[in-house]
Amino acid sequence: MSDLQNLISEIRPLDPEAVAAAREHQDRLTKPRGSLGLLEDLSVQLAGLSGQTPPPVPEPAAVVVFVGDHGVHAQGVTPWPQEVTGQMVANFLAGGAVVNAIAGRAGAEVVVVDVGMASPSPDGVRACKVRAGTADLTVEPAMTRAEAEQAIGVGADLAEELIAAGHRCLLTGDMGIANTTASAALVAVFTGAAPAEATGHGTGIDEETYARKIDVVARALRRHQPDPADPVGALAAVGGLEHAAIVGYLLAAAAHRIPVILDGVIACSAALVAQALAPDMVAALIAGHESVEPGATLAMRSLGLTPVLRMGMRLGEGSGAALALPVVQTAAAVLAEVATFDGAGVTDKHV
Amino acid sequence: MSDLQNLISEIRPLDPEAVAAAREHQDRLTKPRGSLGLLEDLSVQLAGLSGQTPPPVPEPAAVVVFVGDHGVHAQGVTPWPQEVTGQMVANFLAGGAVVNAIAGRAGAEVVVVDVGMASPSPDGVRACKVRAGTADLTVEPAMTRAEAEQAIGVGADLAEELIAAGHRCLLTGDMGIANTTASAALVAVFTGAAPAEATGHGTGIDEETYARKIDVVARALRRHQPDPADPVGALAAVGGLEHAAIVGYLLAAAAHRIPVILDGVIACSAALVAQALAPDMVAALIAGHESVEPGATLAMRSLGLTPVLRMGMRLGEGSGAALALPVVQTAAAVLAEVATFDGAGVTDKHV
Numbered sequence: 001m002s003d004l005q006n007l008i009s010e011i012r013p014l015d016p017e018a019v020a021a022a023r024e025h026q027d028r029l030t031k032p033r034g035s036l037g038l039l040e041d042l043s044v045q046l047a048g049l050s051g052q053t054p055p056p057v058p059e060p061a062a063v064v065v066f067v068g069d070h071g072v073h074a075q076g077v078t079p080w081p082q083e084v085t086g087q088m089v090a091n092f093l094a095g096g097a098v099v100n101a102i103a104g105r106a107g108a109e110v111v112v113v114d115v116g117m118a119s120p121s122p123d124g125v126r127a128c129k130v131r132a133g134t135a136d137l138t139v140e141p142a143m144t145r146a147e148a149e150q151a152i153g154v155g156a157d158l159a160e161e162l163i164a165a166g167h168r169c170l171l172t173g174d175m176g177i178a179n180t181t182a183s184a185a186l187v188a189v190f191t192g193a194a195p196a197e198a199t200g201h202g203t204g205i206d207e208e209t210y211a212r213k214i215d216v217v218a219r220a221l222r223r224h225q226p227d228p229a230d231p232v233g234a235l236a237a238v239g240g241l242e243h244a245a246i247v248g249y250l251l252a253a254a255a256h257r258i259p260v261i262l263d264g265v266i267a268c269s270a271a272l273v274a275q276a277l278a279p280d281m282v283a284a285l286i287a288g289h290e291s292v293e294p295g296a297t298l299a300m301r302s303l304g305l306t307p308v309l310r311m312g313m314r315l316g317e318g319s320g321a322a323l324a325l326p327v328v329q330t331a332a333a334v335l336a337e338v339a340t341f342d343g344a345g346v347t348d349k350h351v
Numbered sequence: 352m353s354d355l356q357n358l359i360s361e362i363r364p365l366d367p368e369a370v371a372a373a374r375e376h377q378d379r380l381t382k383p384r385g386s387l388g389l390l391e392d393l394s395v396q397l398a399g400l401s402g403q404t405p406p407p408v409p410e411p412a413a414v415v416v417f418v419g420d421h422g423v424h425a426q427g428v429t430p431w432p433q434e435v436t437g438q439m440v441a442n443f444l445a446g447g448a449v450v451n452a453i454a455g456r457a458g459a460e461v462v463v464v465d466v467g468m469a470s471p472s473p474d475g476v477r478a479c480k481v482r483a484g485t486a487d488l489t490v491e492p493a494m495t496r497a498e499a500e501q502a503i504g505v506g507a508d509l510a511e512e513l514i515a516a517g518h519r520c521l522l523t524g525d526m527g528i529a530n531t532t533a534s535a536a537l538v539a540v541f542t543g544a545a546p547a548e549a550t551g552h553g554t555g556i557d558e559e560t561y562a563r564k565i566d567v568v569a570r571a572l573r574r575h576q577p578d579p580a581d582p583v584g585a586l587a588a589v590g591g592l593e594h595a596a597i598v599g600y601l602l603a604a605a606a607h608r609i610p611v612i613l614d615g616v617i618a619c620s621a622a623l624v625a626q627a628l629a630p631d632m633v634a635a636l637i638a639g640h641e642s643v644e645p646g647a648t649l650a651m652r653s654l655g656l657t658p659v660l661r662m663g664m665r666l667g668e669g670s671g672a673a674l675a676l677p678v679v680q681t682a683a684a685v686l687a688e689v690a691t692f693d694g695a696g697v698t699d700k701h702v
Binding site for chain 2: 029030031032033034035036037038039078079080081083084087088090091094096097098100101102104105106203204292308309310311312313314315319323326327329330333334336337338339343344345346347349
C-alpha cells in the first residue's frame, strides 16, 4: 500500500486562487453573466485543477476500458453469458464497439486492459490480469485485500503511463458481464442506500431477475458487513477487479491534477471508494452523463457531481464519458478564447 | 409568396422505411437494445430524414447568426442598450464571441447575416437588411407582411446557398437585443400559453423589468390579436426580422432534407411559425439544448422535440446548437460504424 499512500498524499483540493480568477474572468466575457450554465462551472473546475486561468484545453484524451469478470454471474443476475466479456474485448480491439465509434469522433484513444478476465488475455489487450474473475461475492469475498491493492495499482500505473505520454484528460471505461451487481453493492456500502435503491436493471433484465439481483446484493452485504471506513476492505469484499483498477486510475489522475471523466455506474461506484480513501480527489472528477442506473445517481449525489449529459444512456464501455468529452474540452476553450467586454468594446448591461 | 409555397410543397415527413430500417439496425448493434437512449433516437431521425440507413454523418456544418433589432426595446424590456447588437456583430466577425469558440471546437463555420440591424451593416457581415429594426410591437405591427415574407426569403436563400456549397447540417443562431420579448409573444400565439408563462428573464433582468416585459407581451397580443391560422401575419405583427429569417432557413432545410439544430427560444419560437406553415417540417428539427427560457420549453413541447443537452444555458448566438453538434454527428457515426452481433461474433443475451 506504500505506492497508494504516496499517491493519496499528493492529492489536493481545487486551487482557490485559480477558481476565483476563473469565476472573475467568466464574468468579464462578452455574454450575460451565468448564461453558459454548467459550461461555466466546468471551466472553473478545470482552472482550479490545473492551477491556470484560463485552463489548458484537456487534450489529448484517452479512455481506458478496464475488463473483469464476476463470480456472482453464477447467481443468475444477468441474461448475458459470461463469454460475452471476451467477445466484447475482441470487438473493442477490432474497433467495432460503441466506445470505439464515439471515442473516434471525439479524438480519444481507446486502451483495453485485462485486469480480471475469466478467459486468457487476447492479443492486443494490455495483459494486467490480477486473477481470472472475482469469486462469487454471495459466498466469499470477491477478492483478497492483496488482490484489490494489486488491481488498484494496475489502474494507477495505467493513468501515470498515459499522463507521462502526454494525455491531459482521462476517461473511464469498463467491461464485465454482471459488473452492475458489484457496483450496486458498493453504492449501498458507501451511500447507505438500501439494496433495492442502489440496484438497477443493468443492461436490461426482467423483473424476476431484478428481484434476484437485489437479493444477491442484500445477501452480500449481510455476509460481509463491509465497512465504509475500510474502503479497500469493502472493495475486496463486494467489488470487482475493474472497479479496483478504476479506483487507482482516479487517484493517480487526481494526484497529477488531470481531469477524469466518469462514465456510468461502475465508475461512479469506484469513485465512492476513491473518495473514501482521499476526499479531495473529487476535485478531478467530471460526471460524463447521468446513467439511468439508480446507483449512478446516488453515487453522483455523494460525490457532489452534476452530470454533463443526460441522454438516457446505460451502456458502459466508456461511451457516456466519450460523448461528454467535446463538451468538457469546449468549456476550457470558451474561457480561453472569448473576448471580454473591455477587450471587444462591448457595452456591459446597465447594472 | 410563390417561392415560399414552392418550398413548403417540397416538405415531407420522415421516410418510414428508413426509420424502420434504422430501428432494426440499432437493435442488431453490439449493445443492449435501447442502451444509447436519445442517441439512438437521433440516429433514427437522421436516417428518416436522409432516406439512408445508416445516415451520412451530417457534416460539414454551418451556424448562421441572423441579426435584427427590435422597436420594442423602447419599452424598457432589457437592461442592455440597443447598440450592443452592433457591438456583438463586430465581436462575431472578429471571432471573439462564445459562438465562435464553440463552433470552432465543433468544426462549424459561422456566418453572420444582417437581416434587420438598426445600424448600417458593417463590413464582413452578409448585408441582407430588410428594414432597420422592427417597429415597436406595442404600438404597431413589428413589420409589414411583405417585410416578413422578404425576411423569410433571406433565411431560405441562405440555407439553400449553404446546402449548395456542401453543408449537410445547419444550425440556428441569432443576435438582437430585446428579441426574447418577440419570442415570448410568438410562443404565446402558437402554444396558447399566457404571457406570464411564455415570458422569461432573457439574458438576465430584474423582477421589475420582468413584470414590464410580461405586460408588453400581453399588450401586444391584445392590440394585434394575432391569429395562429395566419402564421405570416402573426409573425409580422409580433415577431422579429431574425425570427422571420429563421422561419425561411428552417423551411428550406426541411425541403432539402438537411437536419437543423435549433439553438434557444428565438429559434424555437420561429420553428412554431414554420410548423404552422408546414407541419411536416419538424422532421428536420433537432433541439440542441434546453434553454432556461420557459418559452423554449413550451415551444419544444409543441414541436414534439426532446433537447439533446440540458446545461442550464441561456445565451443565444447559436451557442447551444453548436455545443450539441458533436453529439448529433456522433449519433450517425454510431449507426454507421458499430458492429452487429452477427458480424462481430458476439452472443446476444438469452431472450
